[in-house]
Amino acid sequence: MKKYPASLLFIWVLAVPSMGLWAQNGAVSKARETTSQAAFIQEISGKVETKAPGSDWVSAVEGQMIENGTMISTGFKGVALIALGNSVLTVRPLTRLTLREIRENAGNEQVRLDMETGRIRADVSPPAGGRTDFMVRSPITTASVRGTSFEFDGTILIVAQGQVRFTGGDSTSVYVSAGHRVTINSMSGEPILVAEMIREEMKPDLPAGMSAAARGKEINPWKGTDLSAEGTVYVGTKWVE
Structure with missing residues (x-):
């Protein structure tokens, strides 16, 4: 049997556990790339x-x-301000939503919300050197952003800063910029980008048996909102007799 110096045996015994430790540290580092925020x-x-x-x-x-x-x-007069990583969510009265996911991945943040009913405001801020992928889903629409500020009630979206991707029930998507609104055609589920028709009002043909007042009430839950203040109107949803 070939003999080895004691010093070599000592080095080998130390090296084997060290390699295992390196592998373990690598696995831990990998796991930490995706963590809950x-x-x-x-x-x-x-x-x-x-x-x-x-x-x-x-x-x-x-x-x-x-x-x-x-x-x-939230109740009739209930409001909650919720910190979601670097972003802030304002939950308006009579709102019910679920925080599906918030996590950090390699310096970036991901937030997923499901809103059953109500209205929210989201002020989305990315982490230093990273970005935030922020998505809110309602039963019929989805709003997804990467660093912006917006209000959303499931059918109507108002963008204060940045740009929001708005997807309707028919899977059609539009990008809505700051100062603009978008709503949903209640018949087709298609997004109607009001920014395309600044300070104009249109009178499309109404469905048989439906009055203008009834039609406007059906798809404008924010009745009374001063649209002209922002220089935009609801195209196809604000009727003129």
Whole structure:
């Protein structure tokens, strides 16, 4: 049997565990590339409730952490300000939504929200040196952005800053820029980009048996909003007798 110096044996014994440690560190580093981001309630006004996965509805409190899969509901006068990583979500009264996912991946953030009903405002800010992929889905539309500010109620989108991709029920997408609105054609599900017709009002043919007042009420839940203040109107949804 060939003999080796004791010093070589000592080096070999140290080297084998070290290689295992390097492999383990590499796996940990890989796993950390995708991690959950912090989501918590900053401010509350009125009635706000949350329902974590597998739990009952409870009254929300300021500073409360929000985990993925948590439902958030606001009452008649309830408003919640929620921090989602670097972004801030304002949940308006009579809103119910679910935080599907918030995570960090290689310096970028990803946020996914499902809104059942109501209205929100999102101020999306990317992390330093990265970007934020922010998506809100309603039963019939989807709004997805990368760094912007917007309001959304499931059928109508108002963009304050940046640009938002708005996808209707027919899978048609439009890009909505700052200062513009978009809504949905209730008959086809197609987005109607109001920015294309600044300060104009159109009177299309109405469906048989439907009055202009009834038609306008059906697809304009924000009746009374001063559209001219932003220089835009609802094309095909604001009727002129």
